[in-house]
């Protein structure tokens with residue numbers, strides 16, 4: 050589907066990933082099951098899917114926050130001779146990889162007791178052995194990059210949602226990561242701010258050659274930033290392909306769609322209210338009558 | 343007749359079955375509760391173990407220093423702000439003890455013995471215990487709420503994602519601050535409690551100030567003071583560990599945070615009093 054790629058290009062390789070949570074009775078409920086895909090060096094990979102389909106869970110597995118039930122998550126960052134599987138890895142080794150990646154959480158996840166500049170400085174203070182004055186310069190640069198320098202002495206509580214995300218982005222890039230993860234970067238933002246965040250992301254990926262993995266359900270933003278896209282549905286990969294393939298599916302006329310999968314993706318991308326995603330199983334006879342006209 | 347007999351046998355059979363099921367449910371619920379308790383104690387012990395490790399590293403290994411700024415901030419929050427409350431509560435405890443004991447002691451004509459009883463009760467028992475209970479509400483609940491909110495806002499996740507250990511960054515300052523301040527507050531509580539008894543004895547019960555003070559001095563020995571302080575330190579460990587554990591394991595949004603604060607106060611008080619009983623028994627046997 051994506052052609053043959055040499056191993057050197059693969060930064061993260063996910064194979065047969067499964068993750069379950071326990072329900073109230075302690076029985077496992079699988080949120081991800083048999084998820085397989087690669088992330089290529091320098092690309093922007095967008096993970097899409099309806100809410101509750103397991104996007105955030107997948108992201109948490111990728112960054113080593115959740116223990117997984119089965120499968121493999123192999124990282125091959127720069128300077129590594131071979132890929133290493135982070136599943137079941139101990140905290141100390143995992144931290145070695147975590148220093149190479151940056152994450153922008155859905156809410157920004159700033160440390161509320163620290164100022165904006167202290168938030169950005171913290172990873173530098175702890176993980177780089179450079180002088181205080183150099184840290185100050187880096188913090189200034191990073192805040193300038195996200196246009197938040199004027200707010201450097203504010204506390205997170207004094208910032209708007211979009212501003213928090215920008216600072217979160219500055220913090221995520223503080224250690225010049227190779228891979229950046231974003232969880233719903235434009236959720237809850239107005240269109241202008243959301244476009245600004247998208248542009249920032251593209252900027253970072255171009256200027257710093259970062260590999261980006263972006264979880265989102267905002268289609269405009271997804272098509273703007275993606276090189277390749279993954280569509281998740283019920284914890285499985287429904288389709289993985291280049292942006293152009295998804296654009297073709299989005300713009301296709303209904304009669305050009307051949308399979309249920311294609312119809313489902315088309316419906317998701319266009320937000321139409323009729324199609325395989327509009328489930329008629331749980332409806333009463335009356336409701337079915339209304340839907341079918 | 344036949345049908346009736348079957349009917350009644352059937353209903354008594356189903357009643358027996360219902361009774362067995364009820365006992366089964368009760369036993370299952372009981373087992374689950376026991377399981378929850380065991381998990382709680384295990385979790386808190388594990389947290390304490392990790393905390394001790396990070397304390398040790400902070401003291402002896404380079405590059406693992408405890409953040410002084412956050413330690414000072416926590417000390418102020420946990421301890422300094424609690425001083426007025428501890429003072430008020432302990433003064434009242436001194437007054438109450440003195441007034442409660444007065445009629446009995448008066449009957450034996452030993453009114454100045456009030457100083458002994460108040461002094462020993464406060465130094466050995468009520469100074470540390472009441473201060474710890476005040477602090478479990480004052481500091482424990484707010485630590486649990488704060489850490490719980492940090493879990494909910496993904497701050498803890500963000501720390502880990504930046505390869506920063508939440509125990510080192512968040513638990514250690516709260517742990518050290520609580521242990522230090524509970525010990526310090528107990529010293530204040532001891533003095534203030536005795537003053538409460540002194541005031542009552544002198545102003546209300548007519549004991550002469552010099553007699554009260556010399557009786558106190560004779561009754562109290564160093565070990566009364568030190569066992570009290572030792573208990574206070576242990577109480578500080580209990581409160582901070584329970585609060586941090588409850589906070590860090592919050593699930594379920596704002597409701598979960600509320601549940602964690604309540605659980606912290608309730609579990610702390612039970613743990614404090616149970617531990618106190620064990621200490622008192624051990625000190626009694628060892629004649630400390």
Ligand SMILES: Nc1ncnc2c1ncn2[C@@H]1O[C@H](COP(=O)(O)OP(=O)(O)O)[C@@H](O)[C@H]1O
Pocket residue numbers: 070071080098099100101102103104105106107
């Ligand atoms: N910590 C958890 N415990 C139990 N169930 C969870 C947990 N996190 C997520 N889930 C469940 O897993 C499913 C996927 O959640 P999530 O990955 O957050 O979805 P998305 O980010 O795609 O909206 C949901 O049904 C959610 O209820």
Ligand SMILES: [Mg+2]
Pocket residue numbers: 104105106233
């Ligand atoms: Mg999500």
